[in-house]
Amino acid sequence: MRSILVAGLDVGSTCTRAVVGELLGRPHHPQLGVLGIGRSRTVGVRKDVVTDLEAATECIRATLREAEVMAGVRLDRVYVGVSGDHVAVDRSSGVVAVAAEEIVSRDIDRVHEVAQAVALPQDRELLHAVPRDYYVDYHGGITDPVGMTGTRLETELYLVTGSSAVVGNLTRAVEKAGYRVQGRVFEPLAAGRAVLAEDEKELGVAMVDLGGSSTGISVHYEGKIRDLAVMPFGGATITGDLIRGLSVPFADARRIKELHGVACARLVDPADVVRLPGVNGRGRSVPGTYVAELIEQRLENMFRRINRRLHETFPQGALGAGIVLTGGVAATHGICQLARTCLEAPVRSGFPAEGLAGLSDMIARPGFATAAGLALHGADYFLETGEGASTVTSGLVTRVGAWLKEFF
Ligand SMILES: Nc1ncnc2c1ncn2[C@@H]1O[C@H](COP(=O)(O)OP(=O)(O)OP(=O)(O)O)[C@@H](O)[C@H]1O
Numbered sequence: 001m002r003s004i005l006v007a008g009l010d011v012g013s014t015c016t017r018a019v020v021g022e023l024l025g026r027p028h029h030p031q032l033g034v035l036g037i038g039r040s041r042t043v044g045v046r047k048d049v050v051t052d053l054e055a056a057t058e059c060i061r062a063t064l065r066e067a068e069v070m071a072g073v074r075l076d077r078v079y080v081g082v083s084g085d086h087v088a089v090d091r092s093s094g095v096v097a098v099a100a101e102e103i104v105s106r107d108i109d110r111v112h113e114v115a116q117a118v119a120l121p122q123d124r125e126l127l128h129a130v131p132r133d134y135y136v137d138y139h140g141g142i143t144d145p146v147g148m149t150g151t152r153l154e155t156e157l158y159l160v161t162g163s164s165a166v167v168g169n170l171t172r173a174v175e176k177a178g179y180r181v182q183g184r185v186f187e188p189l190a191a192g193r194a195v196l197a198e199d200e201k202e203l204g205v206a207m208v209d210l211g212g213s214s215t216g217i218s219v220h221y222e223g224k225i226r227d228l229a230v231m232p233f234g235g236a237t238i239t240g241d242l243i244r245g246l247s248v249p250f251a252d253a254r255r256i257k258e259l260h261g262v263a264c265a266r267l268v269d270p271a272d273v274v275r276l277p278g279v280n281g282r283g284r285s286v287p288g289t290y291v292a293e294l295i296e297q298r299l300e301n302m303f304r305r306i307n308r309r310l311h312e313t314f315p316q317g318a319l320g321a322g323i324v325l326t327g328g329v330a331a332t333h334g335i336c337q338l339a340r341t342c343l344e345a346p347v348r349s350g351f352p353a354e355g356l357a358g359l360s361d362m363i364a365r366p367g368f369a370t371a372a373g374l375a376l377h378g379a380d381y382f383l384e385t386g387e388g389a390s391t392v393t394s395g396l397v398t399r400v401g402a403w404l405k406e407f408f
């Protein structure tokens, strides 16, 4: 059956990626079958902010077209990732009295309303309200209070907000490219959805998405989100070090990093040399260990800052399942070894695998975590509400209805 389609669009600072999938109808075991992917180098966007609307629109259109052609479908809507310095994550709490014998879902809605009723400045918009914890009569650690008895229900939420202007311009670029924005999802939430297994989230795990200009973090413990953050460094910071350390232009520095970069100098054969482009056609060479040292120093600095952040949330280090690295930088050779030493925790690199089928091997790379997570988010939303997906053919209402009946 090919009727229910969802698509994720990740407009990163370096790469724009799209994933199109279809919902596969195995009852009680929903999966997203990957049908098509698209990938282009991002233009018209700097540090996750649209700076040239025409160029960004063209890049988005080309990426989605590529995914559509591969999938053999036309989409009308997409889930879009939001990240960058303009995103803020704040905590907010609310309390309500429980009238009836037991807590019902309406009470959850009310307590969320109270916790969300903070005045948002005009230039910011709410992206998510994620429950951090529920307390019933002062007892915390409750995942789902529905059906419990008590007189006082309290919640603590993460409120994720973004700059209205930045989010608005991204939306405009997608719309100008010919697609509706079905939902906007904070990227670390999306990436976590695609790469983290349920038992890891129970045990305690931090997903660290090392992108081009920023690093997204989402921490889970006992099945709940315990921290969400964006930090202002990424692969471009490493490229900057290579530009200065090797005296080469940006494009060469990036190419050298991606082709020859190693995260631990001790993993490089001391005899290895890296050829650098020279002026007037006269090339130069530097030891491979020197290039690796530059990368290692920067990554160490980044991991130290990440570690400080993780320790703020978990001073005793409760992340039993350790750290999962995603994003383009996670493809650096030897990065897991370095991260294990710096973060003193188990580290693995994460690629989208959770709940995926079909051509999922094509996105089995750390860089595709966000785009895949966005599509999965769309699939989750559809399964909850029966809305928000694209369909290939007409007869939507009956087909969606039949499909849902088959599922539940
Ligand atoms: N094989 C590789 N080795 C090292 N670095 C790599 C490799 N491949 C890509 N990168 C780097 O990863 C970064 C891009 O990662 P990614 O595609 O996840 O970023 P993005 O999503 O576009 O950016 P952001 O998430 O910050 O908006 C770039 O700095 C790029 O040079």
Ligand SMILES: [Mg+2]
Pocket (backbone or CB within 6 Å): 010, 012, 013, 187, 211, 212, 327, 370
């Ligand atoms: Mg990214």
